[in-house]
Amino acid sequence: MITSLLSVLIFIALALAVIGAVRRARLWRQGQANPVDIIGGLLKMPRRYLVDLHHVVARDKAMSNTHVATAGGFVASAVLIVLVHLFELDSRILAWALLLTTATMFTGAIFVYRRRIDPPARLSKGPWMRLPKSLLVFAASFFVLTLPAAGILPEGTGGWLLAVVLTAGIVWGMGEMFFGMTWGGPMKHAFAGALHLAFHRRAERFEDGAGRSTGLKAIDLTAAKLGVEKPADFKWNQLLGFDACVQCGRCEAACPAFAAGQPLNPKKLIQDMVVGLAGGTDVNYAGSPYPGKPIGEHGGNAHSPIVKGLVDAETLWSCTTCRACVEECPMMIEHVDAIVDMRRFLTLEKGATPNKGPEVLENLIATDNPGGFEPGSRMHWAADLSIPVLADVKQTEVLFWVGDGGFDMRNQRTLRSFVKLLKAAKVEFAVLAHEERDSGDVARRLGDEATFQQLAKRNIKTLSQYGFKRIVTCDPHSFHVLKNEYGELGGHYEVLHHTTYLNELVQSGALQVSKHQGGSVTYHDPCYLGRYNGEYEAPRELLRSLGIEVKEMERSGFRSRCCGGGGGAPITDIPGKQRIPDMRMDDARATGAEIVAVGCPQCTAMLEGVVEPRPEIKDIAELLVAALVEVDEPAGQKSTGQKAAVQTAEPVKMAAASKAAAAKTGEPA
Known part of the structure; x- marks a missing residue:
């Protein structure tokens, strides 16, 4: 029974993922034009992921190894699942390779699960608490399903009960992995993050010998609007970068203003910009709030003002521009650029610089x-x-x-x-x-x-x-x-x-x-x-x-x-x-x-x-x-x-x- 359903389930999951990807891209494209090298960026993306991104992730050796096993196992498994179970290639070698990658993914997911038993305060909870379970179910289901293809078990082993359990596990796991990547969910960071690395607004951060890229970019002072008033005023690849946030809270833990109890949390700020992409409120945000400001009181959309909608002005003015958040971000998001862009609108268009400004x-x-x-x-x-x-x-x-x-x-x-x-x-x-x-x-x-x-x-x-x-x-x-x-x-x-x-x-x-x-x-x-x-x-x-x-x-x-x-x-x-x-x-x-x-x-x-x-x-x-x-x-x-x-x-x-x-x-x- 499961064999006849599997191809249909995989096809539906991939189709929904494609539709979701188009929908996600439309959200990003609400932003302002910013030319990028599409082919060149995509070709450079694997190295940026494996070298530049993991240079930051590797500061925590345990989590680095966990990420390699879990993410690497998932990517390899996804490719092999399409070959073995969608195209039904009759190859023991591919089947054994799929067993190996799902086992690797399962091992990494165990460590993710253990970390989530008593997570640090900086980690967002909510949907992120179910992610380890989804990873485990996805890996385990496809591991068991592949045993007959690898010749370890005869075809049809286990009867209808096992088939029902495996089908439920596959639907759950694929839904979280593929549907969640593009329609919204904990795995969204994987899809957006890969493209963010390919089309990063500061591509020079990844160039050999180019040094650091930390200088603020100039703006055209003859433009009709100076600075960023609404989410749609950001460059489109800045919006893509916000969507790549994994809500790990490393920026939150590094931020001096957050530690001092000022109304700034870099992670919350980025998530507020994500809310602004599709419209809504921050009521479902499951991380630390801005100090002194409760969750659920802010909202907006891509074409409404950010200040007094998605965030309060004092949140932007609390930043010391120290770049601790940027330095710690494993997704290489540029928080400071975004904050200064929003300050520019307040200062140049509104004359609203506070206190002695x-x-x-x-x-x-x-x-x-x-x-x-x-x-x-x-x-x-x-x-x-x-x-x-x-x-x-x-x-x-x-x-x-x-x-x-x-x-x-x-x-x-x-x-x-x-x-x-x-x-x-x-x-x-x-x-x-x-x-x-x-x-x-x-x-x-x-x-x-x-x-x-x-x-x-x-x-x-x-x-x-x-x-x-x-x-x-x-x-x-x-x-x-x-x-x-x-x-x-x-x-x-x-x-x-x-x-x-x-x-x-x-x-x-x-x-x-x-x-x-x-x-x-x-x-x-x-x-x-x-x-x-x-x-x-x-x-x-x-x-x-x-x-x-x-x-x-x-x-x-x-x-x-x-x-x-x-x-x-x-x-x-x-x-x-x-x-x-x-x-x-x-x-x-x-x-x-x-x-x-x-x-x-x-x-x-x-x-x-x-x-x-x-x-x-x-x-x-x-x-x-x-x-x-x-x-x-x-x-x-x-x-x-x-x-x-x-x-x-x-x-x-x-x-x-x-x-x-x-x-x-x-x-x-």
């Missing part, structure tokens, strides 16, 4: 810096340092990009330390001084693409007038923008973070340092240096050159916890149950270290804002200066680049500048 954006337009400081005071901290100005020397080896840290009294100590190190290494360098403007990082993360592009184009025009080989900066945010986001606007430069450059100087012997004489040290990875640009080793190598054995925090490297200072988060200031920098300082305290070494002015400000007692915060440049070995120069010789120096202020003028800065920052002069 409007003031900061107005300052950037009026004074070229977010604090509203007098632009000509950017170099007042260096009045006594005789730093060459690029407008005077015209060309130099290194352009030192000061950044907005020049207006902050605390960060000025880092800048002065770095200048001293450059001079000790006899580096030929210069600054733009009053010609330097804000890099545009804050404006872009707050969604003000217009102000970002204006600042970037003015900086690019200024830089085009001079000759230099490298740009070096102490600010990872400026570093990232100059390196990865100016290129789309015509500015292509070699840009280094100061720790990378200082490490070059130390390793080459140009900069000589002695052993660190202070307390024990832990190191905090800045998000825009680490996850955005992959630089984890240079800061640690510098610390090792000082004889420091870094006491690593539990969350370090690519899993470092954000300080809370990125993405304009201190400006939008969405409240939660606790502060992100307080959580990060708890991580540091747990190491027992007396000093937290940093490499970012934002990190310095956020971590020093934690109430004492706490470890001391020191930029790596400050630690190096303290251990600097002074080398006597021959009589009459001067360090390179000492002509045409900055000499901007007398002591009275410096005191006035300090008071002005204090008035802006609220710190004592």
Whole structure:
């Protein structure tokens, strides 16, 4: 009986899967056009799945092996089922191969089942709780059904009762696997995920030697609508990416805003976008909600506004853009791109940037810096340092990009330390001084693409007038923008973070340092240096050159916890149950270290804002200066680049500048 039904059942399952696939594709195509290489993407998809995706999955070895057995067993079984049971190819070899693949799938499904007995809080439940059972039933049913074809059991073994049981199991298993993949269900991620890898919006993430792809993409400021208001305003392959979400919750576990009790959960955000594809509400969502916001109160469709429908505005403004969610996502979904796209609409079309956002954006337009400081005071901290100005020397080896840290009294100590190190290494360098403007990082993360592009184009025009080989900066945010986001606007430069450059100087012997004489040290990875640009080793190598054995925090490297200072988060200031920098300082305290070494002015400000007692915060440049070995120069010789120096202020003028800065920052002069 089952033999006569099987071909019909398989055919129906495949037909429904095809119909569902067409339906799913129509949902994705509600999004905006975005050209892709269809054939090339499909051909590259297997490698992206087996190499790039599994590079992320393999961070959890047990789940990686489970995924290989379960997913690999299913894909191979599906192909062999069509050959053996639909086309009825009389081959013992194929039948034995099908037994092997279903047994492999069954073994993997056992581990999936065990994991779901008491699942971690980050895992969505609901339909996902039945998936292990469906996997087991699918594998077991086809294993038993294939035994006669493999010659292990005679045809017709088991009678009508076994036939009924197997038929029920096959209907259940195939329904979950094939019908669920395209019409909706836990297996949907498999179908959408495969195509997402083929047509990924950031295909450069998969190219050999291409490096990381983390820079935000520019938008056409002449478009009728700026940013994303509705789900249909996303690119179609962004919608496809949202549909690929496996609801594993790795992004949720990594998100600093979620941990702090702010109303953001990256997994819930992506699932809300999926709800927006077909229309409906989040009432069936079976994962962790946004902190402080109950399930079932949000809904919408592809052509209705996202904010106040699918999500609340404070959810979008809670994000620090730290990319921890993107780094952890096994489906390689780009959460941060989506959030900034939605912020762009709120800022550019609605003027709805919260709290101090409007003031900061107005300052950037009026004074070229977010604090509203007098632009000509950017170099007042260096009045006594005789730093060459690029407008005077015209060309130099290194352009030192000061950044907005020049207006902050605390960060000025880092800048002065770095200048001293450059001079000790006899580096030929210069600054733009009053010609330097804000890099545009804050404006872009707050969604003000217009102000970002204006600042970037003015900086690019200024830089085009001079000759230099490298740009070096102490600010990872400026570093990232100059390196990865100016290129789309015509500015292509070699840009280094100061720790990378200082490490070059130390390793080459140009900069000589002695052993660190202070307390024990832990190191905090800045998000825009680490996850955005992959630089984890240079800061640690510098610390090792000082004889420091870094006491690593539990969350370090690519899993470092954000300080809370990125993405304009201190400006939008969405409240939660606790502060992100307080959580990060708890991580540091747990190491027992007396000093937290940093490499970012934002990190310095956020971590020093934690109430004492706490470890001391020191930029790596400050630690190096303290251990600097002074080398006597021959009589009459001067360090390179000492002509045409900055000499901007007398002591009275410096005191006035300090008071002005204090008035802006609220710190004592």
